[in-house]
Amino acid sequence: MAFQKENFIKFILMVFALSSLFFLFLIFAFILIEGLPLFLKVGLKNIIFGFKWAPTKGSFGIFPMIVSSFLVTFGALVVGGPMGLSCAVYLSEYSGKKMKMLLKPALELLAGIPSVVYGFLGVIYIVPLVRNYLGGSGFSLIATSIILGVMILPTIISISFDALMSVPKSFREGSLAMGATKWQTIYKVVIPSAKSGIMAGFILGMGRAIGETMAVIMIAGNALKIPTSILDPLRTLTGNIALELAYATGDHRLGLFSTGVVLLVIIMILNYMANFGIKKKRLK
Amino acid sequence: MNQMTEKLYILFLFIGIFTVSCGRETSDRKDNQSPITIAGSTSVMPFTEKLAEYFMLDNPDYVIDVQGGGSTAGVQACINRTVDIGMSSRRLKDDEKSLRDITICNDGIAIVVHPGNPLNNLTIDQIRGIFNGRIKNWKELGWIDRKIDAVSREEGSGTRGSFEDLIMNKMEIDDGIMVQDSNGSVKEVVATDPYAMGYISLGLVDERVRGLSVDGVAPTTENIKDGSYKIERPFLFLINGTPDENTQSFIDFVLSKEGQIILKKEGLIDIL
Numbered sequence: 001m002a003f004q005k006e007n008f009i010k011f012i013l014m015v016f017a018l019s020s021l022f023f024l025f026l027i028f029a030f031i032l033i034e035g036l037p038l039f040l041k042v043g044l045k046n047i048i049f050g051f052k053w054a055p056t057k058g059s060f061g062i063f064p065m066i067v068s069s070f071l072v073t074f075g076a077l078v079v080g081g082p083m084g085l086s087c088a089v090y091l092s093e094y095s096g097k098k099m100k101m102l103l104k105p106a107l108e109l110l111a112g113i114p115s116v117v118y119g120f121l122g123v124i125y126i127v128p129l130v131r132n133y134l135g136g137s138g139f140s141l142i143a144t145s146i147i148l149g150v151m152i153l154p155t156i157i158s159i160s161f162d163a164l165m166s167v168p169k170s171f172r173e174g175s176l177a178m179g180a181t182k183w184q185t186i187y188k189v190v191i192p193s194a195k196s197g198i199m200a201g202f203i204l205g206m207g208r209a210i211g212e213t214m215a216v217i218m219i220a221g222n223a224l225k226i227p228t229s230i231l232d233p234l235r236t237l238t239g240n241i242a243l244e245l246a247y248a249t250g251d252h253r254l255g256l257f258s259t260g261v262v263l264l265v266i267i268m269i270l271n272y273m274a275n276f277g278i279k280k281k282r283l284k
Numbered sequence: 285m286n287q288m289t290e291k292l293y294i295l296f297l298f299i300g301i302f303t304v305s306c307g308r309e310t311s312d313r314k315d316n317q318s319p320i321t322i323a324g325s326t327s328v329m330p331f332t333e334k335l336a337e338y339f340m341l342d343n344p345d346y347v348i349d350v351q352g353g354g355s356t357a358g359v360q361a362c363i364n365r366t367v368d369i370g371m372s373s374r375r376l377k378d379d380e381k382s383l384r385d386i387t388i389c390n391d392g393i394a395i396v397v398h399p400g401n402p403l404n405n406l407t408i409d410q411i412r413g414i415f416n417g418r419i420k421n422w423k424e425l426g427w428i429d430r431k432i433d434a435v436s437r438e439e440g441s442g443t444r445g446s447f448e449d450l451i452m453n454k455m456e457i458d459d460g461i462m463v464q465d466s467n468g469s470v471k472e473v474v475a476t477d478p479y480a481m482g483y484i485s486l487g488l489v490d491e492r493v494r495g496l497s498v499d500g501v502a503p504t505t506e507n508i509k510d511g512s513y514k515i516e517r518p519f520l521f522l523i524n525g526t527p528d529e530n531t532q533s534f535i536d537f538v539l540s541k542e543g544q545i546i547l548k549k550e551g552l553i554d555i556l
Binding site: 052053054055056064123127128131136137138139217218221222223224225232233235242243244246247248249252 | 326352353354355356357360431433438439440441456459460461462463464465469472473476477479480
């Protein structure tokens with residue numbers, strides 16, 4: 001009796017576990033079915049390396065958006081990377097229990113704030129700041145990078161923190177016993193040993209930044225051109241889909257799905273890289 | 285003990301599922317009226333909502349469901365018969381002519397700037413130049429040496445479509461122009477950025493943004509009505525085939541004097 005129930009529960013749990021895989025498969029299939037026909041019709045090169053996006057007039061080039069997506073992602077890393085890593089190092093190496101108890105929930109809260117709130121704050125505060133002190137319209141690469149940098153902090157911190165914590169204590173003790181100071185130990189021993197995990201955190205942060213939509217639409221300005229300065233507006237892949245989907249029909253709609261395919265491939269590569277990093281760490 | 289709690293959980297789960305599914309069935313059926321569904325242009329939507337509110341006040345047993353989605357989506361939904369009425373803020377294209385369009389009112393498109401902007405008038409050619417990327421600096425229009433932060437709408441938008449038809453004259457809107465995805469967002473950008481310029485529905489112009497005269501004609505309801513302000517477009521209701529009784533009575537209400545007065549109060553141009 002008990003055994004049967006055990007099995008029954010196991011089966012139910014397995015069904016739910018597999019359903020997540022099933023949804024992933026559905027999403028893949030759906031995006032590919034909708035997105036691929038246009039690649040066949042217009043040509044891969046004309047979409048990925050095309051400079052002109054005028055879907056109602058038959059141009060589907062999304063190269064500027066690919067570049068813009070990577071630019072904001074890189075910008076977010078420049079803003080959020082050092083901050084996140086410092087926070088993780090502080091948390092794992094220096095902070096006492098009390099500080100940890102304060103910082104950890106705060107970070108979880110930061111992760112839970114909806115992106116539209118970030119976007120709203122960006123429009124109200126960051127954009128005017130950029131406009132008044134740096135110039136341009138304020139809807140810009142730099143404003144977007146700052147907001148995204150803050151948004152990816154929780155991801156970077158929590159994964160880097162785990163990586164730093166998993167460095168064995170004996171490494172630190174060995175280094176200290178050799179006469180190294182605490183900072184030398186962190187800099188020369190702990191961070192290098194946790195390198196692949198920290199990289200994984202950065203890459204997952206990149207994935208979050210490249211996939212962010214709502215906040216980006218609100219502060220990026222969404223101009224189609226490749227930005228030539230950090231004060232220029234830009235449009236990301238996700239922004240393009242969300243901006244135009246409501247009105248799109250026919251080929252225009254397919255074009256947006258093609259944008260989705262490209263985005264999916266980029267995210268897949270990033271996740272693969274992150275997993276690779278984590279695995280390498282475990283093998284060590 | 286453990287088994288008891290487990291059983292309780294399962295019981296609660298079933299009760300939960302049961303009540304939810306029951307709730308669905310009963311709550312949607314207030315009466316025998318099926319709701320009138322309307323979808324389409326986000327420019328027309330707020331006004332349709334207002335009209336629906338007034339209509340339901342007088343006829344409490346009608347249910348009107350108004351959704352956005354954009355002009356093109358409205359046309360599509362109407363062709364597929366997923367809605368009773370489609371809304372569009374642009375004229376129908378040739379392949380969409382199977383639908384019947386009813387002009388419920390006209391709307392001007394105002395070229396708006398920040399209230400602190402000293403300019404009052406632009407020519408159509410200047411506006412075209414700005415959005416075409418030929419004129420980039422306010423200095424060229426006789427103001428300070430500062431880049432113009434022009435804001436357009438996204439591809440497929442009815443307002444953008446009308447703007448292209450009425451102003452751009454087959455010229456393309458430049459890639460460097462910013463894009464926002466609703467009248468509201470464009471207005472927000474223009475209201476907060478002193479160097480911005482955009483175009484929005486005239487009905488939405490208030491003290492936070494200022495509408496510019498075009499070729500010397502101010503964007504007012506009177507000037508649109510007598511035809512001197514040229515940048516105007518119709519707000520359309522679209523129907524596929526013969527509408528049912530409920531739908532027809534709502535359309536009649538919108539076209540009646542009462543409905544038109546409501547639209548006029550909202551800053552639109554009535555068709556009386």
